[in-house]
Amino acid sequence: MKIRKNIPLIDQHDKYGFWGGKFGGNYVPETLKKPIEDLASNFSKLRKNKSFTKKKNYYFKNYVGAPTRFIKLNNLSRNLNGAQIWAKVVSDANGGAHKIYNAVVHALICKYMGKKYIVGDTGAGYAGKMLSMAAKKFGLKCKIFMGAKDIKRQKPNCDAIRKNGAEIVPVFTGSQTLVDAVSECMRYWVSNCDTTHMCVGSTVGPNIFVKICGYSTSQISKELKFQLINTFKKIPKKIKLINCVGGGSSAYGFWSEFIDYPKSQIELIGVEAGGPKNSKLHAAPLTHNAKLGILHGAASYVCQNKEGQIKETDSISAGLDYPGVSPIHCFLKDTRRARYTSVTDEDALKAYKIVRKFENLNPSLEPSHAFAEAIKIAPKLSKDTIIIVNSCGDAIKDRDILKKFNL
Amino acid sequence: MKNLISQAFTQAKNQRRPALITYTVAGDNTKKNSLEILNSISKQVDICEIGFPHNTPIADGGQIQTSSYRALKNGIKINDVFKIVKNFKRTKKTKPVILMGYYNMVFQFGEIRFLEKCKKSGVDGIIIVDLPWPENKKFSKKCKKRGICFIQLIAPTTDKKRLKNIIKDSHDMIYYISMLSTTGGKLKVSTNKILKNYSMIKKINKAKNCVIGFGITKKNISKLKKADGLVVGSAICSEITNSLKKKQNIVTNVSKLVMNLKMKIL
Numbered sequence: 042m043k044i045r046k047n048i049p050l051i052d053q054h055d056k057y058g059f060w061g062g063k064f065g066g067n068y069v070p071e072t073l074k075k076p077i078e079d080l081a082s083n084f085s086k087l088r089k090n091k092s093f094t095k096k097k098n099y100y101f102k103n104y105v106g107a108p109t110r111f112i113k114l115n116n117l118s119r120n121l122n123g124a125q126i127w128a129k130v131v132s133d134a135n136g137g138a139h140k141i142y143n144a145v146v147h148a149l150i151c152k153y154m155g156k157k158y159i160v161g162d163t164g165a166g167y168a169g170k171m172l173s174m175a176a177k178k179f180g181l182k183c184k185i186f187m188g189a190k191d192i193k194r195q196k197p198n199c200d201a202i203r204k205n206g207a208e209i210v211p212v213f214t215g216s217q218t219l220v221d222a223v224s225e226c227m228r229y230w231v232s233n234c235d236t237t238h239m240c241v242g243s244t245v246g247p248n249i250f251v252k253i254c255g256y257s258t259s260q261i262s263k264e265l266k267f268q269l270i271n272t273f274k275k276i277p278k279k280i281k282l283i284n285c286v287g288g289g290s291s292a293y294g295f296w297s298e299f300i301d302y303p304k305s306q307i308e309l310i311g312v313e314a315g316g317p318k319n320s321k322l323h324a325a326p327l328t329h330n331a332k333l334g335i336l337h338g339a340a341s342y343v344c345q346n347k348e349g350q351i352k353e354t355d356s357i358s359a360g361l362d363y364p365g366v367s368p369i370h371c372f373l374k375d376t377r378r379a380r381y382t383s384v385t386d387e388d389a390l391k392a393y394k395i396v397r398k399f400e401n402l403n404p405s406l407e408p409s410h411a412f413a414e415a416i417k418i419a420p421k422l423s424k425d426t427i428i429i430v431n432s433c434g435d436a437i438k439d440r441d442i443l444k445k446f447n448l
Numbered sequence: 449m450k451n452l453i454s455q456a457f458t459q460a461k462n463q464r465r466p467a468l469i470t471y472t473v474a475g476d477n478t479k480k481n482s483l484e485i486l487n488s489i490s491k492q493v494d495i496c497e498i499g500f501p502h503n504t505p506i507a508d509g510g511q512i513q514t515s516s517y518r519a520l521k522n523g524i525k526i527n528d529v530f531k532i533v534k535n536f537k538r539t540k541k542t543k544p545v546i547l548m549g550y551y552n553m554v555f556q557f558g559e560i561r562f563l564e565k566c567k568k569s570g571v572d573g574i575i576i577v578d579l580p581w582p583e584n585k586k587f588s589k590k591c592k593k594r595g596i597c598f599i600q601l602i603a604p605t606t607d608k609k610r611l612k613n614i615i616k617d618s619h620d621m622i623y624y625i626s627m628l629s630t631t632g633g634k635l636k637v638s639t640n641k642i643l644k645n646y647s648m649i650k651k652i653n654k655a656k657n658c659v660i661g662f663g664i665t666k667k668n669i670s671k672l673k674k675a676d677g678l679v680v681g682s683a684i685c686s687e688i689t690n691s692l693k694k695k696q697n698i699v700t701n702v703s704k705l706v707m708n709l710k711m712k713i714l
Contacts, residue, residue, distance in 0.1 A: 066583065067580070068583070069580060070506070070603070071580045071601040071605075072603035072604070072628060074580050074603075074606070074610070075603075075606060075610075076605060214517070215504070228506060228509070231628065232628055232630055232633060235605075334552050335555060337506065338506070338578070345552070347556065348556060349502070349552040349553040349554075349555065349557070350502065350503045350520065
């Protein structure tokens with residue numbers, strides 16, 4: 042298994058859609074084969090289409106608001122007294138998180154394909170909120186599938202989705218979280234694929250959805266590369282890019298431009314949700330060496346039991362609370378290009394508190410996991426090491442949870 | 449000798465009726481009851497399709513999901529599914545059994561080990577919902593090698609070229625999904641339209657036994673009599689759910705429903 046150079050990672054799959062010969066693919070019901078093929082062929086044409094790219098870039102700049110800030114966290118760095126800590130403030134993006142990139146691209150594709158309806162899943166509610174925003178912007182009718190548990194814990198985003206005129210379909214099956222929302226959304230698409238476009242909210246699902254999402258979020262690292270050169274005149278010698286990983290869309294987007302650099306120069310660190318401290322439940326398949334399995338149309342490392350039943354997960358952060366992970370991250374793990382670890386609910390909250398104390402930044406619980414790892418390793422590292430955390434979401438949505446902890 | 453699935457179709461054809469195929473979830477609502485249901489309905493049914501339940505079923509509607517979760521809650525394991533088949537086959541040697549489920553369970557069990565276990569338990573055919581053509585080519589060959597029929601699915605979205613390829617690689621039986629829907633949806637296309645698509649499949653290869661499933665109930669089953677076989681699943685699952693709600697005998701109620709379905713296609 043090897044990563045090829047000078048080719049975007051999203052394109053390094055075989056003809057059956059597998060990365061590294063075993064991650065990804067298309068494990069879908071026959072009904073979805075044709076819609077997926079159509080989407081794949083449309084996407085491959087659109088990517089090469091100059092007017093589409095121009096349009097995408099236009100909306101990224103004028104609607105999403107590119108580039109998002111790249112800032113040094115001076116107080117935090119001084120306090121930790123080790124590596125410099127920087128943040129790519131992706132939560133600056135319109136709507137407050139990286140999910141807007143994928144949403145805009147899917148809405149544009151939906152328009153090009155002549156479909157009027159768009160559906161999507163959401164965990165933390167950001168994917169749903171952004172899709173409802175993009176749908177409104179481009180005049181599409183939108184439905185969002187969301188687990189009943191998540192609807193309760195991410196109310197601010199639900200309010201936003203409804204305000205944008207989209208319908209939230211609550212999902213009551215299973216653990217009533219993201220995994221069930223994705224399943225229900227796929228079921229809905231099976232029944233309505235003739236009129237409706239589906240947006241998968243992360244770099245998961247059948248091959249083409251991994252690709253579209255990765256293509257969209259790669260905007261983050263394109264901006265960062267430019268900003269690094271602008272700030273340091275060239276790409277610095279010791280960089281660590283730390284990103285939380287649920288499905289893995291923001292992490293892929295944050296890393297994609299840097300994968301070809303040697304690991305010794307740019308280390309990629311993915312932080313999964315370790316769940317509550319004294320619980321066996323977590324949402325960290327890569328950290329816990331979960332077995333390869335099939336979930337939502339793709340093969341990846343999945344939290345599951347011996348029989349292949351998908352295991353329940355637990356995390357304070359709804360956006361990371363998912364038993365599977367992107368096939369791309371499995372590929373990055375097995376090729377040892379990226380390293381994965383996990384952070385508990387408690388440590389994520391602690392990190393949130395520290396960041397809030399020292400900086401004018403309000404990272405949601407998802408990137409707080411990444412900050413926790415940064416805070417942990419920074420003191421041991423040299424001052425010329427540049428740690429960059431992708432602050433990929435804003436904590437407004439976590440208002441109710443944070444209140445519970447008096448934060 | 450022809451396999452049991454083909455024999456069942458021949459028998460039904462001789463009686464000038466479609467084969468009746470029922471789908472029940474193994475272990476729904478208990479291991480014991482699901483075996484009793486199978487034993488009881490097997491007099492009316494030509495082929496028994498048995499689901500091995502998965503907790504993330506992306507192609508199943510509410511009724512089958514409810515049955516699957518119920519069975520899993522009651523502790524069904526994959527080996528129990530094989531045991532149910534084995535016990536059923538002990539008395540109903542000639543009744544063909546098809547296992548239906550999602551690929552992850554086969555994958556975790558190991559393809560070869562799964563198929564060997566199928567063979568030992570008396571499974572005649574397999575449907576894997578999320579292993580479409582051409583990804584299923586290798587697995588389908590492994591099935592054939594062991595005399596197990598791998599049943600290809602065809603949907604209204606399947607285009608002509610693909611259709612031809614799938615039929616070419618299919619075994620004795622193919623399954624046409626009546627409409628764009630998960631299992632158990634309300635039949636939203638006319639039965640005429642369904643039969644038109646069905647005829648198109650038959651035109652490509654008359655010899656393949658083609659069954660129609662998804663959305664078939666006692667209300668519409670008689671209108672689809674022309675098909676080689678008809679699958680009823682969700683209607684049975686919801687009968688189990690209703691019987692449980694009303695605290696009535698599941699086995700009797702399901703048997704009555706199946707009898708009723710059979711009468712409509714005679």
